[in-house]
Amino acid sequence: MTRTAAIVRDIPEESAPTTRCRILATAEEAFRVVGYQKTTVADIAKTLRMSPANVYRFFESKKAIHEAVIKRLMDDTERRVALAAVAPGRNAAERIADVVTVMHQACVERCEANPRLHEMIEAAVTESWDVCRAHIDAIGSALRGLVQEGAVAGEFDVADPAIAAACIHTAIIRYCHPALVSHYPDAGAPPLAAMIAFLLESLRRRA
Template sequence: MSPTTEILTAERILEATEEVLRRHGPAKATVVDVARALGVSHGSVYRHFRTKAALREAVTKRWLDRMFVTLTAITADESRAPETRLRDWLAALFEAKRRKAGDDPELFATYMVLTAEAGDVAFEHIADLTGQLTRIIEAGVASGDFTVPDPRTSAVAVFHATGRFHDPGYHRVWERPGAQEDFTALVDLLLAGLRAPAA
């Protein structure tokens, strides 16, 4: 076993895979390309990821999960009112997706393909996001700020209603004039629907 192989980690493989995908695109990128970029045999890569599909799923999950640190922090921040948390969470999700599309369009296009291939990963990602929304809305119900019979159903509705501002299929409209104003108007409307009626 060479020194390079000994220090090979899943994280290093995923970083190299992302670079290979950026360079070659999902149709042409191979495990051999990843191994070559790392200076190891393709068998070394397969010791960490048993198939090419498993590697692609792992790199897709890593890409989707990158925004979770910020969103989790907002979800857990009880110093903010639930309404503020919900507004900040939706804004952070929109900004994260917009930044991914704008900063690295080639890789963003690659991940649109990979996300479609890795259905389970995408569904888990959506479940994690709606789970965070549910916790924020539950906090709003507990504080009396929101009046909804089922926070989870409301969270899913909020997620779908704001899809234009986080679904990658809409990425071309995110930088159009008025996109931010449209987002703010939608969030205002959603919050008005969740808000407890004034006494």
């Protein structure tokens, strides 16, 4: 077999990006309806009327498909956070409030659209921690930038902006983690706006 023939044989019937997207969309739907644990690569292939081997040409495992699905959701949240972080005409405190609100909204929307998201996130934490860690780092970096900006502008009075940002990030987990937002009965958590005001108060310059 010539090299050209081998290459031709490896090109999927459809263009690779389209098939990749179709696999991800089908997997996302299956994880949402059937659940992550119960969905197999064979199920995904069957829905797409292709062979499991063909799915494996694009993703080496169910875990790899799952990582691509959750990464897409995380990327979307990161984009929304990045936009809120640079919104013109808003001071650093207002933009921190916007960023946290956007994170909470994205989480609530996702939990409502996918009641089994909890299962996907649990699997991600256990099996794909690097993907989760990168997402947490991206959000942490946005918050850190805003606290630093406010400190430089004299809006905040903080000894260590990185620690202050990490405190805010950790303090809002109740409102921004799918496992806590979707699966946890409400037990006296204050409204998000009250929590944001409380946290920002810690940053403010003393008179």
